[in-house]
Amino acid sequence: MVVKYLDLKKQYESIKDEIDKSISNVIDDTAFSYGKYAKEFENNFKSFLDTKYVFGTSSGTSALHLALIAMGIGPGDEVITVPNSFIATAEAISHAGATPVFVDVNPKTYLMDTAKLVNTISSKTKAIIPVHLFGQPADMDQIMEIASEYNLMVLEDACQAHGAIYNGKRAGSIGNAAAFSFYPGKNLGAYGEGGACSTNDPEIAKQIELYRAHGEIKRYYHEVIGYNYRLDGIQGAILNVKLKHLDNWNEKRRNIASMYNEMLSGVGDIITPYEAENRNSIYHIYAIRTKSRDALRDFLTQNEIQSGIHYPIPIHLQNAYKYLGYKKGDFPIAEEQAETTLSLPIYAEMPESDVIRVVDTIKKFFDKEVVK
Numbered sequence: 001m002v003v004k005y006l007d008l009k010k011q012y013e014s015i016k017d018e019i020d021k022s023i024s025n026v027i028d029d030t031a032f033s034y035g036k037y038a039k040e041f042e043n044n045f046k047s048f049l050d051t052k053y054v055f056g057t058s059s060g061t062s063a064l065h066l067a068l069i070a071m072g073i074g075p076g077d078e079v080i081t082v083p084n085s086f087i088a089t090a091e092a093i094s095h096a097g098a099t100p101v102f103v104d105v106n107p108k109t110y111l112m113d114t115a116k117l118v119n120t121i122s123s124k125t126k127a128i129i130p131v132h133l134f135g136q137p138a139d140m141d142q143i144m145e146i147a148s149e150y151n152l153m154v155l156e157d158a159c160q161a162h163g164a165i166y167n168g169k170r171a172g173s174i175g176n177a178a179a180f181s182f183y184p185g186k187n188l189g190a191y192g193e194g195g196a197c198s199t200n201d202p203e204i205a206k207q208i209e210l211y212r213a214h215g216e217i218k219r220y221y222h223e224v225i226g227y228n229y230r231l232d233g234i235q236g237a238i239l240n241v242k243l244k245h246l247d248n249w250n251e252k253r254r255n256i257a258s259m260y261n262e263m264l265s266g267v268g269d270i271i272t273p274y275e276a277e278n279r280n281s282i283y284h285i286y287a288i289r290t291k292s293r294d295a296l297r298d299f300l301t302q303n304e305i306q307s308g309i310h311y312p313i314p315i316h317l318q319n320a321y322k323y324l325g326y327k328k329g330d331f332p333i334a335e336e337q338a339e340t341t342l343s344l345p346i347y348a349e350m351p352e353s354d355v356i357r358v359v360d361t362i363k364k365f366f367d368k369e370v371v372k
């Protein structure tokens with residue numbers, strides 16, 4: 001039997017009746033494009049995050065893009081982010097017409113290195129995008145402090161951090177705005193594409209709303225050139241059902257992460273994820289590090305255990321960003337991460353026997369390595 005990296009079918013089966021009903025409600029009401037179910041989700045997600053505004057969007061990428069536009073970021077501006085994120089973080093900056101500028105990550109947490117952040121700020125810097133990588137919130141207190149000192153906006157990339165907590169606050173409720181992705185594999189995943197922007201700032205909220213739907217102020221009156229970035233009705237209805245389960249699912253992931261941490265401690269050269277103080281990771285991804293990453297991954301595959309690599313090439317070394325002129329060695333921690341990181345199976349419904357099988361197989365691999 002294969003140990004799956006993620007089993008979306010299992011989750012669906014556990015909430016099938018609620019989900020099926022929610023989809024048929026949308027069809028009965030023909031509330032397809034945005035509509036009352038997407039609005040209902042926005043209200044519920046707003047309460048969940050404890051923010052003043054939430055706007056459902058067509059994806060996490062469009063949420064990031066919208067938020068940057070709403071903050072007034074455009075050509076000539078620089079936006080600082082990390083090179084070890086999914087490429088969409090940088091793409092959104094490029095789509096806004098601005099230039100991504102990277103800062104390396106902390107070698108323990110793999111989150112934005114706030115000690116290096118100040119040296120990256122230039123006269124063109126307008127915003128910072130900290131990424132709550134793998135579900136662990138970045139060092140928001142330090143980032144907000146630096147941003148306030150240099151008069152910069154902060155956009156949280158919370159695309160992997162639905163429900164994560166930093167100092168008692170939800171990730172996505174701390175910066176000037178935040179972006180979420182509801183890509184199906186996320187801890188809160190739609191059954192297609194989806195995303196959201198959150199903010200407490202009425203001016204940013206106004207701009208997000210305006211640009212999200214063709215710059216329309218009333219039907220067929222367009223104030224600015226906007227986008228079609230609305231959340232789909234069916235996705236809104238599904239997310240409404242799933243949101244009720246999110247904290248419980250996140251807790252289950254945290255339990256699995258604790259099991260892995262305990263059982264993998266001292267195995268080979270494995271480094272298990274480091275959870276910094278004052279925060280709760282939601283373990284969207286459970287990533288270990290080992291110098292034998294590729295061989296271990298092959299061994300897991302031979303033993304029918306799926307795994308992932310997030311991400312094999314840091315953004316500054318991707319062909320798409322060659323024009324920025326970065327080179328290998330510019331961000332050594334992010335580069336080392338790309339070479340050693342391995343994401344193990346994790347999802348709320350994952351059977352304990354599968355966790356044990358993953359660990360036993362990893363132990364077997366390192367026993368063999370030692371014998372060699």
Ligand SMILES: Cc1ncc(COP(=O)(O)O)c(C=O)c1O
Binds near residue numbers: 181194
């Ligand atoms: C950190 C991060 N940022 C942005 C995105 C983009 O989200 P989406 O795929 O919904 O456009 C993702 C999703 O994969 C992500 O993980």
